[in-house]
Amino acid sequence: xxxxxxxxxxxxxxxxxxGTAPIFINNGMHCLGCPSASGxxxxxxxxxxGIDVDKLVKELNDYLENK
Numbered sequence: 001x002x003x004x005x006x007x008x009x010x011x012x013x014x015x016x017x018x019g020t021a022p023i024f025i026n027n028g029m030h031c032l033g034c035p036s037a038s039g040x041x042x043x044x045x046x047x048x049x050g051i052d053v054d055k056l057v058k059e060l061n062d063y064l065e066n067k
């Protein structure tokens with residue numbers, strides 16, 4: 001399975017595995033279906049929402065490695 005990086009587009013991560021959606025939501029990204037999610041990187045979205053990008057990327061990769 002590919003590793004998630006901060007420069008990846010949110011929608012691309014969701015397409016890799018829909019199980020990542022709750023991780024985004026639990027970290028404060030509630031608008032996964034909005035147009036920005038299909039063109040915005042994880043890093044950009046974290047900056048806008050005041051979310052720790054490294055923490056989010058680690059949680060996403062931990063999930064993908066342990067599923």
